[in-house]
């Protein structure tokens with residue numbers, strides 16, 4: 001079914017049988033590969049027996065305490081939760097980001113809803129069903145930006161780190177799950193598995209929807225390393241413009257602060273769609289048009305089993321057209 005959206009794509013979004021490149025990747029513990037269909041991953045929580053050739057799969061729903069710099073206190077755990085990590089499903093190195101991801105729920109534990117905290121000083125909270133998957137629109141993320149940030153967005157590209165999930169493994173996320181705290185913990189590039197400059201991904205911030213023509217703000221904030229800004233096009237209004245003559249920003253904190261400022265408004269509680277899972281729900285989502293996050297905390301005996309599938313695309317996403325840049329820059 002996934003191939004219907006991209007007939008020539010075959011391998012899993014992170015590469016077949018080498019999830020996240022190495023065991024040091026932060027993705028490694030979350031995904032169990034189905035042997036006869038390696039593009040499909042078994043994800044969830046608790047122990048699943050005799051499933052599709054896997055005699056026993058110990059699954060662990062990602063918990064924010066393993067990733068965030070600060071945590072919800074132990075006594076509030078299970079009542080309160082956080083967005084684990086806002087992301088696009090993508091290797092962000094070598095392979096092109098999948099167009100569509102499918103999630104199919106086999107076993108869904110029933111339980112009380114939880115209160116999701118942002119813990120960023122805003123007081124924002126969101127009531128969410130247990131173990132929801134949260135989605136926000138990348139088109140809305142772009143649409144609600146003020147003029148000067150729209151201009152910056154259509155002129156900018158982000159450069160991702162090589163093997164970003166290994167690079168970021170020692171680092172901690174922000175309390176909103178929308179990027180990494182800058183503490184200098186990322187692995188030095190020379191300690192990463194072998195990498196090649198040509199395989200590093202440099203993507204436009206905005207990806208053009210091939211059907212609607214809309215621009216979607218599609219940045220995986222955790223993996224970003226540098227920001228490359230084109231100068232304003234000839235004749236554009238320079239009043240209030242950011243980096244009117246272009247820039248290549250390499251200071252990690254500065255780059256992250258800019259991306260965060262642009263993305264945070266779109267994860268406001270009223271803009272989040274938290275899916276309330278039932279068993280046998282099949283969700284297909286436009287991975288090049290939305291960001292999503294794992295949410296929730298399960299007790300060890302709550303069993304949840306999902307199939308997840310996405311395929312590395314046959315080509316990279318396309319950025320804003322010249323007309324888009326002329327319109328927004």
Ligand SMILES: [Fe+2]
Nearest residue numbers: 087088089292
């Ligand atoms: Fe995902």
